[in-house]
Amino acid sequence: MVVEQGGHTRRDILKAALGGAAGIALAAPAGRLAAQAPTAVDSTTLRLSDDLFVIRHPGEANIVAHTSADGVLLVDGGSAPAADMVMQSVSKLPGGGSIHTLINTHWHPEQTGLNAQIGQAGKTIIAHENTRLWMATDVTWPWNGRRFTRLPKTAQPNKTFYTTGTLAPSTGTPSRRSLEGIRYGHIPDAAHTDGDLYVFFPAQNVIAVGDVVSGQGWPVVDWTTGGWIGGIAGGIQRLSTLVNEDTRIVPGRGPVLSVADLKAQYAMYSTLYDRLTQLLNKGRGPTEAVAARPAKEFEAQMGDPDEFVRRAFESLWAYLSPDA
Ligand SMILES: [Zn+2]
Secondary structure (H helix, E strand, O other): OEEEOOOOEEEEHHHHHHHHOOOOOOOOOHHHHHHOOOOOOOOOOEHHHHHHHEEEOOOOOOOEEEEOOOEEEEEOOOOHHHHHHHHHHHHOOOOOOOOEEEOOOOOOOOOOOOOHHHOOOOEEEEEEEHHHHHHHOOEEOOOOOOEOOOOOOOOOOOOOOOOEEOOOOOOOOOOOOOOOOOEEEEOOOOOOEEEEEEEEEOOOEEEEEEEEEEOOOOOOHHHHHHHHHHHHHHHHHHHHHOOOOEEEEEEOOOOOEOOOHHHHHHHHHHHHHHHHHHHHHHHOOOHHHHHHHOOHHHHHHHHOHHHHHHHHHHHHHHHHHHOO
């Protein structure tokens, strides 16, 4: 189930209507479509409130943008190749301005491609300290050989934390449309990486959670940098204690989710965690775990689970094997 979105600007409706599969289903009068040519047909901005938006470009991770008298706060910045597209979307945000702060939910390049530009401009880049450490070193995923090169110092987070933090409004900022109350925190369960964070916007009752929650298919279990199946279940459970029934949850990919979605995901991942743990305890390996089809009843909704199951099983080695 997807939470109803708030109002949309005319440009957003155009983009959604012309953006094909990646667009949002909205009823727009045909006359409007003919009257105005979109400037970027492949981009879409969702409005969650008058000062909070989700920028969605096809194939890119979600970006949350908050506008205030201070300018624009971004939660995640998209991939490096998308940087120009993202900056264009940011420049068109109603009530926007220049970016004052970028928050990285974790280190993956799908989320940190704007860091170089923001860092070079001398702006604030906030992340968990573990996230900064991963960006400061080379990483290789053993399962497919994918290599990630460390980012230059200017592109690395320049304001890190360990547990929680708040955004400080500049002095004299009007109370309306300010940064007041916006807070972020580490999700220490290592759902996706060991540096995952959430950002909570209390005035809008929205929480941005990066790839700790996937709204679109199976998540990546990046056990190289700490993620594991127990952490996926634990992280989702932790998030459900931070929200109320009306909170809208912006995942790293896919549509905005409801608390009911979160609960359904928790039930699924804790079931999978139990099944995979049982297989591990019986001395089975990843290939046998895949063959046992532990995600059978979720396949229709979630898609081919084999890679997820293999990675999730391997992630148990790191956390549960007695000799690990
Ligand atoms: Zn990720």
